[in-house]
Amino acid sequence: MKLVWAIIKPFKLDEVREALTQLGVQGLTVIEVKGFGRQKGQTEIYRGAEYHVSFLPKVKIEVVVPDDLAEQVVEAIIKAARTGKIGDGKVFVLDVERAVRIRTGEADAEAL
Amino acid sequence: MKKKLSFGLMLVLPALFAAMPAFAEDPPKLDSGDTAWMLTSTALVLMMTIPGLALFYGGMVRKKNILATLAQSFAATALITILWMVIGYSISFTDGGPNNAFIGGFKYFLLAPMGLNATSALAPTIPESVYMMFQMTFAIITPALIAGALADRMKFSAFLLFMAAWLLLVYCPVAHWVWGGGWLGAAGALDYAGGSVVHLNAGTAGLVAALMLGKRKGLGTDNMAPHNLAYSVIGASLLWVGWFGFNAGSAVTSNVNAGMAMAATQIATAGAAMAWMCAEWIISKKPSVLGMVSGAVAGLVAITPASGFVDAKGALIIGLAAGIVCYISAVHVKKIFGYDDALDCWGVHGVGGALGAILTGVFAMKEINPVAAKGGWLEGNFPQMILQFEDVGATFVYCAVVTFIILAVLKYTIGIRVSEEVEVEGLDINLHGEVVHG
Numbered sequence: 001m002k003l004v005w006a007i008i009k010p011f012k013l014d015e016v017r018e019a020l021t022q023l024g025v026q027g028l029t030v031i032e033v034k035g036f037g038r039q040k041g042q043t044e045i046y047r048g049a050e051y052h053v054s055f056l057p058k059v060k061i062e063v064v065v066p067d068d069l070a071e072q073v074v075e076a077i078i079k080a081a082r083t084g085k086i087g088d089g090k091v092f093v094l095d096v097e098r099a100v101r102i103r104t105g106e107a108d109a110e111a112l
Numbered sequence: 113m114k115k116k117l118s119f120g121l122m123l124v125l126p127a128l129f130a131a132m133p134a135f136a137e138d139p140p141k142l143d144s145g146d147t148a149w150m151l152t153s154t155a156l157v158l159m160m161t162i163p164g165l166a167l168f169y170g171g172m173v174r175k176k177n178i179l180a181t182l183a184q185s186f187a188a189t190a191l192i193t194i195l196w197m198v199i200g201y202s203i204s205f206t207d208g209g210p211n212n213a214f215i216g217g218f219k220y221f222l223l224a225p226m227g228l229n230a231t232s233a234l235a236p237t238i239p240e241s242v243y244m245m246f247q248m249t250f251a252i253i254t255p256a257l258i259a260g261a262l263a264d265r266m267k268f269s270a271f272l273l274f275m276a277a278w279l280l281l282v283y284c285p286v287a288h289w290v291w292g293g294g295w296l297g298a299a300g301a302l303d304y305a306g307g308s309v310v311h312l313n314a315g316t317a318g319l320v321a322a323l324m325l326g327k328r329k330g331l332g333t334d335n336m337a338p339h340n341l342a343y344s345v346i347g348a349s350l351l352w353v354g355w356f357g358f359n360a361g362s363a364v365t366s367n368v369n370a371g372m373a374m375a376a377t378q379i380a381t382a383g384a385a386m387a388w389m390c391a392e393w394i395i396s397k398k399p400s401v402l403g404m405v406s407g408a409v410a411g412l413v414a415i416t417p418a419s420g421f422v423d424a425k426g427a428l429i430i431g432l433a434a435g436i437v438c439y440i441s442a443v444h445v446k447k448i449f450g451y452d453d454a455l456d457c458w459g460v461h462g463v464g465g466a467l468g469a470i471l472t473g474v475f476a477m478k479e480i481n482p483v484a485a486k487g488g489w490l491e492g493n494f495p496q497m498i499l500q501f502e503d504v505g506a507t508f509v510y511c512a513v514v515t516f517i518i519l520a521v522l523k524y525t526i527g528i529r530v531s532e533e534v535e536v537e538g539l540d541i542n543l544h545g546e547v548v549h550g
Contacts, residue, residue, distance in 0.1 A: 044337055045396050045398070045400065046172075046337055046338055046400070046402055047402060047403070047406065047442055047443050047456060048396070048442070048443030048444060048446070048447060049336065049337075051335045051336070051337045
């Protein structure tokens with residue numbers, strides 16, 4: 001199993017969710033986060049006084065999928081979340097050791 | 113205040129007195145239309161301070177100081193009401209005998225002579241209770257405006273004492289000079305609703321106070337971005353609407369002058385909002401919401417002295433000029449000089465008030481208001497400009513000196529600024545024991 005961990009622009013969340021649903025992904029977790037990358041921050045100006053905002057709002061998606069689906073999931077996220085402009089985000093893939101569905105006790109691939 | 117001014121002038125200028133024999137020989141009776149409009153205007157102007165100004169300023173400070181900022185407007189409203197009742201109205205708007213050029217009298221101490229049927233010679237068609245109340249709302253908003261310069265760092269105790277002393281030592285005398293029968297009104301300076309008495313006066317006091325308090329801790333390094341500009345938009349909108357009471361109410365009657373003043377107010381405000389927005393769009397690349405509402409307030413300020421004296425074209429030009437000049441003063445001039453006029457009390461009210469007072473001398477028209485008997489500069493009456501500069505200069509100098517003295521006394525007795533710890537932690541929790549949750 002793989003954990004696909006994607007940080008994307010918040011307005012792209014719906015498109016990503018739709019693309020993953022079409023691949024058969026059964027569920028995912030979304031977290032609102034702040035951070036910075038190459039996009040750096042933004043500058044706010046109030047009556048001439050400038051304030052640099054270092055951390056921009058992003059959305060982090062966490063989805064655990066069977067090994068054979070991981071590559072397609074990554075591709076789908078990249079396709080759906082890309083605008084071509086700086087700040088589109090990143091995707092990480094991590095190994096997952098174990099998964100259990102709490103209600104039934106099903107394990108690993110069955111639990112996803 | 114055309115009417116106030118005109119009756120003020122009647123007391124001192126025989127020529128004008130003769131020009132209006134109807135008033136002189138047969139004192140007008142109470143007029144229910146005038147009274148109804150002035151009751152309404154009084155409520156509108158009170159609404160400008162609470163909640164208008166309170167929200168306008170409250171939205172611009174940091175979250176830890178919003179309640180303290182609202183408290184300044186609210187407490188000033190209550191405190192000044194009492195002082196106005198005790199002696200403020202008396203020394204502003206009653207006859208001062210031999211000293212009348214400079215200050216009113218003491219006979220209205222505790223409003224003693226103001227019975228049910230009393231009227232003021234300055235507003236003979238409405239009950240004096242209404243006139244006293246209308247003027248009270250001006251006396252409330254003027255000191256409350258100064259709070260914009262003090263934001264985030266003044267002790268509440270010092271603030272209240274400052275409000276009280278400033279009202280009696282600065283506002284009341286200056287209001288008397290211009291509207292209460294004193295020397296500036298008698299000389300012929302034109303100030304319809306308070307360009308110098310209210311706005312330049314408050315702005316000057318704000319500048320002096322900002323210099324004496326010093327900069328907010330962390331200015332230029334910490335994030336001092338407004339915590340909720342939506343409040344500021346609501347506040348500015350309430351100011352805009354309430355200002356019809358301020359300017360059109362300053363006709364002190366419900367007549368053609370009130371109508372023209374209302375039209376001029378709306379037109380100038382719109383012009384200034386657009387001018388500030390466009391100037392900012394060109395220079396800072398984005399038309400900010402704070403810029404639009406600041407521009408509107410600048411326009412309201414600048415049209416205040418002119419509103420009953422100019423036509424629609426004059427109003428538009430004054431508004432456009434105010435938007436650009438106040439944008440430059442609040443955004444760029446402040447940066448150059450480095451004083452911390454936190455919410456731009458001087459940049460908007462001081463500069464806008466002075467600009468409006470001077471442009472009143474340019475655009476005043478005798479066709480619009482016979483009180484401007486020779487019109488302004490555009491109608492060939494250049495000497496009006498000298499009077500307007502005298503009005504601006506006298507207000508600025510007197511206000512700056514007396515404000516400095518009041519604050520110096522407070523500074524070296526009880527202190528005017530909160531401790532660094534309180535300032536960093538926030539005024540709300542430390543001064544008032546409350547915070548905004550959520």
